[in-house]
Amino acid sequence: MSVSYKSIQWNRQKLIYDALLLGTVGLYLYIFLTVASKTGTSLDLRGIRIRAYGSAAFILLNVILSIGPLTRLDKRFYPLLFNRRHMGVTFFFLALIHAIGLNLPFLPFKVDGGVLTWYHDFGNLKPLVSLFVSNTEYGDLIRFPFESLGAAALVIFFVMAATSHDFWLVNLTAPIWKALHMGVYVAYGLVVSHVILGPLQTNQHPCLTIGVAISVIWIVGLHLFTALRESKLDAKAAGSTDDAGFIDVGTIAEIPENRAKIVTLAGERVAIFKYEGKLSAVSNVCQHQNGPLGEGKVVDGCITCPWHGYQYLPAEGASPPPFTEKIPTFEVRVAGDRIWVNPIPKPPGTRVEPALLA
Structure with missing residues (x-):
């Protein structure tokens, strides 16, 4: 960048x-x-x-x-x-x-x-x-x-x-x-x-x-x-929805370390990253050229776009200073080995506390 x-x-x-x-x-x-x-x-x-x-x-x-x-x-x-x-x-x-x-x-x-x-x-x-x-x-x-x-x-x-x-x-x-x-x-x-x-x-x-x-x-x-x-x-149906509106998107084991699983929620692709014993979910769209962030990986603590290397902090949905790019974030919960994501995005650059893995 x-x-x-x-x-x-x-x-x-x-x-x-x-x-x-x-x-x-x-x-x-x-x-x-x-x-x-x-x-x-x-x-x-x-x-x-x-x-x-x-x-x-x-x-x-x-x-x-x-x-x-x-x-x-x-x-x-x-x-x-x-x-x-x-x-x-x-x-x-x-x-x-x-x-x-x-x-x-x-x-x-x-x-x-x-x-x-x-x-x-x-x-x-x-x-x-x-x-x-x-x-x-x-x-x-x-x-x-x-x-x-x-x-x-x-x-x-x-x-x-x-x-x-x-x-x-x-x-x-x-x-x-x-x-x-x-x-x-x-x-x-x-x-x-x-x-x-x-x-x-x-x-x-x-x-x-x-x-x-x-x-x-x-x-x-x-x-x-x-x-x-x-x-x-995109048409692959997500799992059930709980009382809080969170959607079951799969298991923890499906996501390799420092990688992501891409799911479609409410018509938008969401990338759920597993890193350092935590889970964070962000929009799959990079702000540079709309690259697929979920096909990238976490490098030095940052989600790194596979297209041109633009980076974002997983929990913040924002590029590390002095860069200013921001992407929407999503709330994530873990229940047992299941991952639950709120399909309603937070404003770009909004910090969302990562879900901790047991």
Whole structure:
């Protein structure tokens, strides 16, 4: 965690992650350009580059959208999740180069303009104006101006890339930031429509069509499967309720030392941690990026989020000073070997006396 905003600090893991990411993207572009230039295509090098950057962006977008559900199915995918924002920013620049090229004054290099200048730089209108007025056949599915769909998606991706830093996460608050970045699914739908109504109409090679179909089926199917699995976990009924409103959530033996059991009470996931002969219950949602606290563990007396290491004192539901993050807490009781939790949360950062284990 950090108490101040700093420029990006790369550690060894981040350097390895970014090196593998950029190396893989660079290798893909090299292979695409090399193979395409030798296949006798009618496109010149600039046209090939446009397709190379566009296809690289589309593939990387599918990878990004797969990471979240895959981590719910297997924790070994967590390393991909930790710096997913780096992947998102890389994807945005690939999409930007595909659309308009990259010629920024602070960069020592430039990349040839993309489809905007390739198709709209030879008339009397400015390219951006030409993009939106050259084809207004919105009622014709065959001639639908698919370019506008890509432009709308690019705007969403720009907003996401521009707000990827933790400065925006903290100042917008995690729920608003998360809701904003859920726009990626709207943008994904726009991109898929852009590809189907555009490239697939001019390049009807079956491999391209099959590839796009597989990607859509994979993303939709993976998310539906994961959502169904998670809903089944949430639907597991808790035990009986006592006169005070506490709910039986299982036995002490079910929770490993310094770990948690996650249960759903009144529609909210609650993590019950066992540590140092005590039990404490807190919201399962980390205030950093809504990470699953219950999948983390107690380290040095603090609940440690498995995503980015944010920490909270179990009884207080608050990060140790000087950090200020707070999460809701819940009352816990022990009767014999059974654990009972009050489903009504306390305000974030409210200390709740831990339940002592005999």
